[in-house]
Amino acid sequence: MDMPPTRYRVVEQGRRLVVIDNWTGQPAQHMMRATEPPRFDERRRTTIEQASASLRAPPPPPRPVTRQGVGTGAGLGGPDWILSTQSWFDDEGPRRIRIAPGGQGQLTILLGIAVAVAIFAIFFLGWILLPLAFFALLQSGTRKALRSGITVWLTGLGEEVG
Structure with missing residues (x-):
């Protein structure tokens, strides 16, 4: 079918x-063009003038930041880190642990090592290691030993928060 002309x-x-x-x-x-552009009403003109004046004005000074209402463990790097555990990896869980400054360093190092091992396992060992780790975690004795070791390590990181 042809297009119409x-x-x-x-x-x-x-x-x-x-x-x-x-x-x-x-x-x-x-097309007939208007000889002069349409005029704005006075209210719109003042709004445009106010907007352009506010763009030329210097910005207001920043407000001081207050820490009111921020509890302990508010953010990483703060004075207190709080870790919430679950029963699937902690025998005494669920509980909240306030991590001591020494424990923060341990946790940071462990996280870095875990990321490096995960990258190595995924890229270099490929899919061979994943089924082996899966079958090892299916064994109840392996899970119980891992959970008890993690519980002891978490208890040493800091004190329990109520």
Whole structure:
């Protein structure tokens, strides 16, 4: 199926391009343009002036940051880190442990080592290690030994919070 013919075509007449309306056969009529742009009402003009003045004004000084209402363990690197444990990896869980500054260093190092081992296992050992780790974790004796070791390590990190 062919496309319908277009309404307009462009031809050259006397070294000028002219748009011809195919329906009338005459040159296309120009759209009537307003001789002067429409005027804004006074309310809109003042709004625009206020907006442009606020862009030129210097920004307000920053407000001081207060720590009111922020509890302990509010963020990493703060004075207290609080770790919430669960019963699937902690024999005494669920519990909350306030991690001492020495424990924070241990936890940070352990996290870095865990990430490095995970990257090594995924990229270099591939899919061979994943099924072996899965089957090892299915053994109840392995899970019980891991959970008890993690519980002892978590207890040594800090003190329990009520």
